[in-house]
Amino acid sequence: MELTEKQIASELIYDGKIITLYRDDVLLPNGKTGVRECIRHVGAVCVAPVTDDGRVVLERQFRYPFGSVLTEIPAGKLDGKEEDPESAARRELREETGAQAEEMIFLGDYYPTCAYSDEVIHMYLARGITFGERSLDEDEFLNVQLVSLEEAVADVLNGTIKDGKTQTTLLKAYLWLKENRR
């Protein structure tokens, strides 16, 4: 089956702080027209920092859309389309948790909502972790905790950890470490 859609028109609906929303008309494979709502996003990074003694650095952060505090790995937006993702991951890790990494292992890209957003999150496993001072943005509020990687993976599998990037990255980090006997 032919699958490709072609843009006919594009209308900017909202240009915000995090989200830029477009409403586009497209030509469908069957020759009809359709509407695509599409968020354009600068891109982001996330990082599973695993210490030498097998613990992962997790964050507890209030997430407004859910009105509750969620457990996540450190993450953040790129400063711009050109920022090197590994540098951004090191920056977010240091700012949010105070941790620095000797080694950053790329675990692949993650498309959170490919139906209506072009956001890409670049996933990393960080090793050789040492801790210094964190430096949160003025309007950033989060608590940091250290949990054994096994416990965190169990919380992914039993459904306690619900954030998508955190689920994927923790499982990939766990399987990578097992595969590479680290």
Next chain:
Amino acid sequence: MELTEKQIASELIYDGKIITLYRDDVLLPNGKTGVRECIRHVGAVCVAPVTDDGRVVLERQFRYPFGSVLTEIPAGKLDGKEEDPESAARRELREETGAQAEEMIFLGDYYPTCAYSDEVIHMYLARGITFGERSLDEDEFLNVQLVSLEEAVADVLNGTIKDGKTQTTLLKAYLWLKENRR
């Protein structure tokens, strides 16, 4: 650290087909005000259908935000907030691939973008798969393929499969089947 944010005001920016976008003012934990862009979404389901001979039913679908064809597991929106997620997962599976399942195993919830959307995707593993006719929506275009679960998991780990819900659900399904010796 106190983490909770309180809504002060809410403005509807766009009420669309898939996306409803609000721009809210919030009171931050430090007493200042901030802005939260927030998408409200009806919710969705996704399902990893694994056949008796260990193959998973995958879809190839054009995703407009990326301008390319992606590999995903069957998925779709709830018909409404009240629709039972397991029924929705069975419906999407049947419509998109023609497959029916004897058993649906709930693998937990997945929040794709908790920073700016309240979307929840309910994840399932489907077993006891039989195939009938599929019945796509008029404006839905996708191809179906059967791939060994091991191969699909390898494609998650090596970064070939990029869709978030597909990565998480395939890894959870794989680990669930291993754990339960199925």
